[in-house]
Amino acid sequence: xxxxxxxxxxxxxxxxxxMDDAINxxxxxxxxxxxxxxxxxxxxxxxxxxxxxxxxxERLLKIRGLEKELGIKTRTRTEDIAVEDVRERVNAGxxxxxxxxxxxxxxxxxxxxxxxxxxxxxxxxxxxxSRIPLTLDFYSGYKSxxxxxxxxxxxxxxLNLDAEIFASYDKKNGGVVAVFYRNADRDKVSxxxxxxGFSEIQVxxxxxxxPSDEIVKIDEQLVxxxxxxxxxxxxxxxxxxxxxxxLKGSDEELAIxxxxxxxxxxxxxxxxxxxxxxxxxxxxxxxxxQHLEEKLGDDVHVEVMEERARDMEASESQxxxxxxxxxxxxxxxxxxxxxxxxxxxxxxxxxxxxxxVFIMIFLPLFFGIMVGDVGYAxxxxxxxxxxxxxxxxxxxxxxxxxxxxxxxxxxxxxxLFYGEMLGMHFVGGHWxxxxxxxxxxxxxxxxxxxxxxxxxxxxxxxxxxxxxxHVNPEGTHVGVGKLEDVAFLLKLSVYIGVxxxxxxxxxxxxxxxxxxxxxxxxxxxxxxxxxxFGIIFLCFGLTDFMFNKADITSGLAFYALVIGxxxxxxxxxxxxxxxxxxxxxxxxxxxxxxxxxxxxxxxxGMSKAGMALAFNYIVFSMIMSTATTGVMQxxxxxxSFDPFAAPVMLILxxxxxxxxxxxxxxxxxxxxxxxxxxLQFVELMMRFFEGGGxxxxxxxxxxxxxxxxxxxxxxxxx
Amino acid sequence: xxxxxxxxxxxxxxxxxxxxxxxxxxxxxxIGAAAVGAITEDASLFGKxxxxxxxxxxIVIFGLVIAIMALFVL
Numbered sequence: 001x002x003x004x005x006x007x008x009x010x011x012x013x014x015x016x017x018x019m020d021d022a023i024n025x026x027x028x029x030x031x032x033x034x035x036x037x038x039x040x041x042x043x044x045x046x047x048x049x050x051x052x053x054x055x056x057x058e059r060l061l062k063i064r065g066l067e068k069e070l071g072i073k074t075r076t077r078t079e080d081i082a083v084e085d086v087r088e089r090v091n092a093g094x095x096x097x098x099x100x101x102x103x104x105x106x107x108x109x110x111x112x113x114x115x116x117x118x119x120x121x122x123x124x125x126x127x128x129x130s131r132i133p134l135t136l137d138f139y140s141g142y143k144s145x146x147x148x149x150x151x152x153x154x155x156x157x158x159l160n161l162d163a164e165i166f167a168s169y170d171k172k173n174g175g176v177v178a179v180f181y182r183n184a185d186r187d188k189v190s191x192x193x194x195x196x197g198f199s200e201i202q203v204x205x206x207x208x209x210x211p212s213d214e215i216v217k218i219d220e221q222l223v224x225x226x227x228x229x230x231x232x233x234x235x236x237x238x239x240x241x242x243x244x245x246x247l248k249g250s251d252e253e254l255a256i257x258x259x260x261x262x263x264x265x266x267x268x269x270x271x272x273x274x275x276x277x278x279x280x281x282x283x284x285x286x287x288x289x290q291h292l293e294e295k296l297g298d299d300v301h302v303e304v305m306e307e308r309a310r311d312m313e314a315s316e317s318q319x320x321x322x323x324x325x326x327x328x329x330x331x332x333x334x335x336x337x338x339x340x341x342x343x344x345x346x347x348x349x350x351x352x353x354x355x356x357v358f359i360m361i362f363l364p365l366f367f368g369i370m371v372g373d374v375g376y377a378x379x380x381x382x383x384x385x386x387x388x389x390x391x392x393x394x395x396x397x398x399x400x401x402x403x404x405x406x407x408x409x410x411x412x413x414x415x416l417f418y419g420e421m422l423g424m425h426f427v428g429g430h431w432x433x434x435x436x437x438x439x440x441x442x443x444x445x446x447x448x449x450x451x452x453x454x455x456x457x458x459x460x461x462x463x464x465x466x467x468x469x470h471v472n473p474e475g476t477h478v479g480v481g482k483l484e485d486v487a488f489l490l491k492l493s494v495y496i497g498v499x500x501x502x503x504x505x506x507x508x509x510x511x512x513x514x515x516x517x518x519x520x521x522x523x524x525x526x527x528x529x530x531x532x533f534g535i536i537f538l539c540f541g542l543t544d545f546m547f548n549k550a551d552i553t554s555g556l557a558f559y560a561l562v563i564g565x566x567x568x569x570x571x572x573x574x575x576x577x578x579x580x581x582x583x584x585x586x587x588x589x590x591x592x593x594x595x596x597x598x599x600x601x602x603x604x605g606m607s608k609a610g611m612a613l614a615f616n617y618i619v620f621s622m623i624m625s626t627a628t629t630g631v632m633q634x635x636x637x638x639x640s641f642d643p644f645a646a647p648v649m650l651i652l653x654x655x656x657x658x659x660x661x662x663x664x665x666x667x668x669x670x671x672x673x674x675x676x677x678x679l680q681f682v683e684l685m686m687r688f689f690e691g692g693g694x695x696x697x698x699x700x701x702x703x704x705x706x707x708x709x710x711x712x713x714x715x716x717x718x
Numbered sequence: 719x720x721x722x723x724x725x726x727x728x729x730x731x732x733x734x735x736x737x738x739x740x741x742x743x744x745x746x747x748x749i750g751a752a753a754v755g756a757i758t759e760d761a762s763l764f765g766k767x768x769x770x771x772x773x774x775x776x777i778v779i780f781g782l783v784i785a786i787m788a789l790f791v792l
Contacts, residue, residue: 483790596780597776599779600779603782607782674772678768678769
């Protein structure tokens with residue numbers, strides 16, 4: 001659970017003539033992680049890919065291109081298809097057939113799109129020409145004069161030319177001008193036109209028709225082309241529906257074939273035999289060996305080379321390509337989802353503890369402590385559950401699971417610890433002369449403590465009140481106030497921090513012991529752990545002395561101080577030996593910083609409670625209607641909640657209430673989520689985690705869209 | 719508690735959060751910009767980028783804790 005799975009290195013030697021069968025056998029084991037062969041002293045070089053693979057890759061490229069043309073995406077739902085059918089159709093040249101069919105349809109569509117854009121351009125030109133009262137044949141057929149037509153940006157009335165000018169201009173649409181001039185005046189004309197922002201247009205034809213008549217014709221052509229385009233699109237959709245199952249199925253099948261075919265490129269292949277080095281989980285070694293020998297008989301020999309130990313020396317003494325061991329994380333079903341969170345930092349090494357389980361426990365827990373409110377928790381649970389139900393994407397699943405579990409923790413803390421919903425305690429009250437007085441249906445004037453029983457006007461049953469936690473020794477069951485019991489919450493978060501950091505330090509110690517032996521571990525981490533405890537005891541004694549005015553010369557505070565100083569001295573001395581005196585002393589304040597970093601657990605809960613308090617006060621005491629009762633309590637008058645006296649304000653109040661709490665809820669995801677993640681990444685994982693492990697990628701066929709009709713062995717018997 | 723005393727405590731609390739916030743913001747500004755740059759190059763650096771970005775945030779929490787203690791505990 002905590003360590004990646006133990007791995008063994010095997011060497012497989014076999015006859016080259018049965019390499020294809022062997023590769024199929026490797027794939028069917030699903031646990032063999034191939035170690036890439038590097039050509040070295042042994043004189044063996046890597047093999048070559050199978051000849052039929054180039055055809056398969058070519059077809060795969062075609063299929064991917066077709067899928068893109070037809071808009072078939074990874075997520076497109078298609079029917080499953082049998083592998084046998086796919087193979088048969090691919091071998092019969094169906095890929096090429098489908099390609100021709102689809103590309104013809106695509107060409108037809110592209111031709112139509114081009115035609116439409118050409119027609120539109122022509123229509124635009126004619127639209128400009130139609131503003132000049134000439135038929136199109138006027139624009140050509142002269143000997144001694146030239147014609148130039150174009151659009152202009154400023155008023156052509158300013159043109160002072162010895163030429164025939166037709167122009168139309170308005171400020172909004174710009175203008176169009178046609179100038180008929182003597183051939184000799186060409187330079188003069190173009191200079192004058194340049195000044196009014198002239199850009200030339202080509203007259204599409206010189207028929208004796210007016211431009212507006214021509215536009216009518218083009219419109220007819222456009223309508224027809226649009227109809228044809230619709231038909232072509234429909235044709236493509238039909239082709240998509242017809243071929244998508246085959247395309248996706250053959251995509252998958254050919255990708256697997258190409259993958260299998262390129263295995264010889266990763267292993268050593270000689271004239272008559274091949275040698276493959278691979279990692280296999282130690283628990284599977286015997287099974288793999290047995291299976292391979294059963295399937296391939298005398299044509300294969302499997303040798304178990306070693307079971308890799310966790311100390312660094314065992315790895316470092318090997319040749320480079322055997323040094324890194326792939327990490328196969330061994331987490332349960334729930335913890336597996338959190339592997340994504342760990343991978344955000346790095347994948348654990350083979351020789352270290354996988355922090356995923358700790359993250360699974362503490363990430364939602366801290367999230368729950370920081371949110372700590374039933375009202376915000378329920379949407380989290382619903383959202384998280386919905387996300388887990390709907391999505392398969394592992395990023396979103398991890399987020400969904402954090403929200404779901406975090407929501408459950410938040411609901412538990414909200415109900416039983418803080419006694420809070422939407423920033424309001426369930427019950428209120430105070431301690432008076434040895435008796436607990438409930439505020440079930442009133443709140444003092446000017447008071448900000450709005451409670452649910454005051455809002456609802458009825459009393460929560462006694463057993464429910466007794467469930468809620470409390471801090472005061474008198475037994476006030478109003479729950480722990482995020483804004484009232486500040487000192488308690490700060491202390492609690494510091495203690496949680498101490499536990500969390502302790503786990504981190506212990507994991508660090510364990511990792512080092514595993515990697516280098518106890519002596520090394522003690523020298524590297526022991527000093528840190530001792531000074532960590534030293535700081536805790538010292539701070540405990542000092543705070544007792546400073547805040548509680550405890551006697552520092554005797555009692556608990558005294559012993560704490562003495563133990564603390566002793567541990568600090570020893571710890572610093574060990575550290576000084578390991579990394580120098582200056583480093584050791586400078587490292588001490590870091591411990592205080594790390595522990596105090598956990599006060600964010602209280603502080604973030606507090607900041608949200610503060611916002612909720614202000615919002616609730618605005619909504620219930622300022623917007624919605626309240627009535628004075630005339631009853632005095634502690635010298636102030638008590639008011640009762642009477643929302644129906646002002647219905648408009650009631651509606652406004654409810655709208656405000658929903659909006660304002662939505663704001664807090666959104667902030668809760670960001671602040672509580674990011675900060676609880678930070679506490680895992682920075683405070684916990686930096687104590688022991690190094691990362692940089694290699695991904696475990698066993699040879700296996702991933703089939704989603706294709707299936708085998710009948711379970712046949714694809715290994716030829718000899 | 720005299721009104722001036724309460725006022726001074728409030729000013730102190732405000733300064734504790736405000737100044738700590740400015741400091742952390744200045745620190746995070748550069749780190750965040752660099753982290754976003756790194757993540758656009760290689761998305762797998764997100765976790766490390768986030769760790770570095772939120773490092774200075776601890777200072778704000780310290781400021782916030784001091785402010786809360788000034789307001790509620792003193």
